Amino acid sequence: MKKIFLSFLGLAALATPVLAQTGTTQNPNRIDGYGAPVSPSVPVNRASDETTIDIIGGYYQQTGTHGAVEGGRGTQQLTDVPPTIIVNVPLDTVSRLTVNVGADFYSSASTDRIDFALSTPSARDVRAHGDFGYSREQKAKGTIWGVGTGVSKEYDYLSFNVAGSFAKTSQNGNRQLSLAGQVFFDRVTLIEPLELRANYTAGSTTRRGDYGTDTRQTYNLTASYSQVLTKRLQAAISTELVSQNGLLSTPFHRVYFRDNPDQNTIPTLSENFIARFPTAARIENLPRTRFKYPVSLRLNYYASDLVQIRGFYRFYNDNFGIQAHTFEVELPVKVTPFFVAYPFYRYHTQTAATYFAPFAQHSIADTYYTSDYDLAALSANKLGLGLRYSPVYGIGRFHVPGKNAQGLPRVMRFKSLDLRYAHYQQTGASSYRVSDRADLVANIISFDLGFAL
């Protein structure tokens, strides 16, 4: 046992020069089916030649009264369990393979209202995803390049993506420039609100339609520059230019109008649905092109051995008319060298998309229209606490099948445990009537179990 500990210490010491750089990670969270981790990174507390495994999970729950399926009013109740496993394997001393697979098991009261029969298959579903990345480092040049691909599948969606990345670190490891490009190819099944499907019989509560399909392409270009500023301070500035073409609206989102002459033909509904609006809805309609221009700054300061300060700010702009600012601060407190408690706070504010209006406030003369509150003017506060326990020798260890290069039984080490809770609350802009303001409240608990092999 002692030999294993000493070997591990030796590996950790060998890894130190590798870690002695600015530490920017491209797309670290882009791991769940919307982009491969094109530049796999080794967690700080694990050696660079170890296979690392992260098991991520949690529980998300939200409530609100402005569901887009019912035209900007109606329940937004949703729960999600999103398990994901990330495996990062060193193939040799310079190349790594990253695999992450997972799923979202969710139940949505909102999508259950696409038709008028509750607890139908639309009430709950699964989104599965898998991503694969390969990276190769040229240590003499300080460069890393990577490629990746991924796929995700949901009941109405199929998405493929490919990605490529390049990063160059300065000789002294104090600066890093990284570039990444990604392309997504999505196919959407056009599941429309029941009463708006062709051949709908007035009064019917459920009927499977003959759904068509549409496509969407998304092109991302990310550039990040990170810089060590002092022995205790480092920063990174990032931008991510996004161009989207194709179907950008959601086909099962209803929009009601203040001046639609057509009568509503849906059946008389129970109290589980919102009251029937007298005039008919239409399907949400948005432009088929969108450009996004977010720019962000991260600033991390090692204030003392007890407290560090992690800051983040983002400015966002797009051609839908949304401008947004996001501030985030996190204060990791080292209760002991291996136990960290980190309270965090996030504030987000955004203007509404040009095409957004609350329930029944659009005119049928509008070319584009949506009552999806994700695109409304709102501010959001998030407050929470994270706990991380990561002792040097790990939390535990156990044997796994197979033998290592020395012919000894393979040992898996349980290295770290990260647990986090956040409370999130949206507040609608005061320019809306009180009943039309965003009121979404969410709670999320998540964990990351870190293993090394």
Place this chain on the structure above:
Amino acid sequence: MKKSLFLSHPRLALGLLLLPLGATLPSCVSVKAYQKVYLNDEDMKLASKTVETPETSFESYREGAGGANGGKVGGGCGCN
């Protein structure tokens, strides 16, 4: 619609974004590898934590703005 000061003055916001970086860049020093004991701390990583993934994910769905933080910016499914 009434906008906040930042939203009505995007250039001001961009200036404020670059101000901290501009203020600290002149103080850049060449930090040697053996002097990076603080910078190599887990909490000094210039990226969001892996455990934040589910949160970043739901924020990208529930807000009209996203990107430049390692989260989703478009493409793929999960729009409920």
